[in-house]
Amino acid sequence: MNWTAYSHGAALCASLIVTIGAQNAFVLRQGIMRSHVGKIVLLCTLSDLVLIAAGVGGASVLAERYPLFIHAVLYAGLAYLAWFGIGALRRALRPGHAVMDAGAQADGKAGAPAAQRAWPVILMTLAFTWLNPHVYLDVFLLIGTAGAREPEGARMAFALGAMSISPLWFVGLGYGARLLAPLFRRASAWRVLDGAIGSMVLLLAAAQLR
Secondary structure: OOHHHHHHHHHHHHHHHOOOOHHHHHHHHHHHHOOOHHHHHHHHHHHHHHHHHHHHHHHHHHHHHOHHHHHHHHHHHHHHHHHHHHHHHHHHHOOOOOOOOHHHHHHOOOOOOOOOOHHHHHHHHHHHHHOOHHHHHHHHHHHHHHHHHOOHHHHHHHHHHHHHHHHHHHHHHHHHHHHHOOHHHOHHHHHHHHHHHHHHHHHHHHHHOO
16 A cells, blocks of 8 residues: 555545535535435445546546536536525525424424435435536546546555545534534524525635636
8 A cells, every 4th residue: 555645645635525515515404404414424425436436547537538528517517506505595594594403303393394305315415416516626637637647556545545535524524513403403503504605605606607
């Protein structure tokens, strides 16, 4: 094992994955609500592993040869980010914003938010992952290109280093978010979170338009 290449991959992935983008914001929100967290963490992690393996394995070279594909993915992702950001801002401005009572939710008492069905959450997770332009630009292209610069014998170690970060991050984000549950028993906290997420996502989408 080339531990130098492994550390390079781990450090690069860590620096990219901690950015609070649409995907991380979604995982955080679901973690606070304690809704299908295991499924979300698994899907996000597996998606990252596939994209890292594909990027380091040379798919980034193919993408560079077909820039129209990258642009199509980018603008589809930007449209989705804009839709998500507007939705978050609408939730932030809407009176009577839902309040999450962790105790009521666990006991099934009145006042707990309605339980989410699994399939819509799974589809939303896949959309946030695979329609997110930063997944392709950062995880797929940037990590893939960086891995391609490593000596041929060290690329596997680089990929494994990058892959080791994803499960740690998503497990920590998804299950660690429940520590914030007491704060989010107040509607104002949800409104601040949704307002911050919506503003950030719209600014991110606008910055990528060029």
